[in-house]
Amino acid sequence: MSSRTPTWRSIPITNLGTTKTTVLNKTGDWRTFRPEVDVDKCIQCGTCVTYCPEGVIKIADMGVEIDYYFCKGCGVCANECPVKAIEMVKEEK
Ligand code: SF4
Numbered sequence: 001m002s003s004r005t006p007t008w009r010s011i012p013i014t015n016l017g018t019t020k021t022t023v024l025n026k027t028g029d030w031r032t033f034r035p036e037v038d039v040d041k042c043i044q045c046g047t048c049v050t051y052c053p054e055g056v057i058k059i060a061d062m063g064v065e066i067d068y069y070f071c072k073g074c075g076v077c078a079n080e081c082p083v084k085a086i087e088m089v090k091e092e093k
């Protein structure tokens with residue numbers, strides 16, 4: 001294999017809160033269900049931040065914040081939350 005041939009190692013890691021799918025494409029428009037955090041259950045472990053494929057969750061002073069302009073409603077955060085503090089609620093459009 002040529003040294004110029006790209007491998008999986010050359011693919012940038014994007015799930016580190018550094019980027020959204022695209023800044024121009026507000027993926028929040030895709031959403032059918034939206035994640036809502038129960039602040040009384042949340043232990044601020046950061047698991048949802050790590051797993052969100054869009055990098056749109058952060059832990060702020062007031063707790064977990066989700067950027068709904070870019071959250072696409074995939075539900076990964078709710079699935080991975082160890083204390084089930086995130087509920088996927090149907091969007092009303
Ligand atoms: S994974 Fe659950 S408990 Fe952990 S920070 Fe996210 S919402 Fe809170």
Ligand code: SF4
Binds near residue numbers: 035052056057073
């Ligand atoms: S549903 Fe959760 S994991 Fe999926 S994009 Fe929205 S915040 Fe991220």
